[in-house]
Amino acid sequence: xxxxxxxxxxxxxxxxxxxxxxxxxxxxxxxxxxxxxxxxxxxxxxxxxxxxxxxxxxxxxxxxxxxxxxxxxxxxxxxxxxxxxxxxxxxxxxxxxxxxxxxxxxxxxxxxxxxxxxxxxxxxxxxxxxxxxxxxxxxxxxxxxxxxxxxxxxxxxxxxxxxxxxxxxxxxxxxxxxxxxxxxxxxxxxxxxxxxxxxxxxxxxxxxxxxxxxxxxxxxxxxxxxxxxxxxxxxxxxxxxxxxxxxxxxxxxxxxxxxxxxxxxxxxxxxxxxxxxxxxx
Numbered sequence: 001x002x003x004x005x006x007x008x009x010x011x012x013x014x015x016x017x018x019x020x021x022x023x024x025x026x027x028x029x030x031x032x033x034x035x036x037x038x039x040x041x042x043x044x045x046x047x048x049x050x051x052x053x054x055x056x057x058x059x060x061x062x063x064x065x066x067x068x069x070x071x072x073x074x075x076x077x078x079x080x081x082x083x084x085x086x087x088x089x090x091x092x093x094x095x096x097x098x099x100x101x102x103x104x105x106x107x108x109x110x111x112x113x114x115x116x117x118x119x120x121x122x123x124x125x126x127x128x129x130x131x132x133x134x135x136x137x138x139x140x141x142x143x144x145x146x147x148x149x150x151x152x153x154x155x156x157x158x159x160x161x162x163x164x165x166x167x168x169x170x171x172x173x174x175x176x177x178x179x180x181x182x183x184x185x186x187x188x189x190x191x192x193x194x195x196x197x198x199x200x201x202x203x204x205x206x207x208x209x210x211x212x213x214x215x216x217x218x219x220x221x222x223x224x225x226x227x228x229x230x231x232x233x234x235x236x237x238x239x240x241x242x243x244x245x246x247x248x249x250x251x252x253x254x255x256x257x258x259x260x261x262x263x264x265x266x267x268x269x270x271x272x273x274x275x276x277x278x279x280x281x
Contacts, residue, residue, distance in 0.1 A: 022120045029112055033105035041097050052157045053083060059157045083164035086175045096182055103186055111141050140200045147196025151189040202257040216258035223254050
């Protein structure tokens with residue numbers, strides 16, 4: 001109640017002042033980490049960003065060792081072909097140095113940015129609402145980083161190895177520009193981070209009354225087909241193992257989203273009736 005009285009006492013200009021300081025702290029954090037990322041970019045670029053281009057990347061090594069036991073693993077993971085990354089434009093490397101420093105800073109400061117957003121909105125909430133919102137921000141942050149990790153360790157290396165080793169004609173020399181490499185690298189990383197926010201988004205829609213668990217039960221078969229298509233697009237290799245590696249995490253997100261969506265009252269009644277019938281029968 002004290003928080004609500006404080007919120008009532010705050011004027012529009014007080015809210016604007018809080019917002020101004022929140023944005024200021026977020027910008028300062030981004031600037032500091034961007035500068036730090038710029039200074040450390042050679043290490044970050046060589047040891048992390050370019051690691052998937054090397055045969056020693058963890059995913060390639062795991063698949064190589066498993067391929068000696070099971071022959072179902074795709075050849076482009078075991079028969080490693082070095083893909084040459086080249087620079088074409090004179091200014092590209094410097095611009096990539098700058099922009100990648102910002103994206104690294106955004107990734108590293110994501111938990112702090114979420115904390116600042118939470119601190120700004122929390123005075124307007126009741127105690128029971130605070131618990132829910134705190135859980136939402138924490139869960140969303142964790143899922144975002146899990147998605148980025150899946151994108152880095154799984155999705156991007158598989159896409160890179162397939163696309164980098166694909167030959168339309170033997171007369172074409174396969175060289176990948178640094179702009180193309182970074183575009184796919186960053187997009188897949190952040191796209192997977194956003195995809196892993198699907199359970200949180202479904203939960204929010206559920207709280208607004210826009211989504212019920214029956215939706216997931218009704219369209220589960222359609223979702224399986226759609227996710228198979230998405231997995232095939234991400235890793236168009238044609239072998240079932242690679243398809244399954246991408247499909248099962250996506251399907252797990254679907255089921256996790258269904259778990260967080262609340263049931264409609266009628267669904268609860270139907271489930272209780274089914275239990276009673278089962279027990280009496």
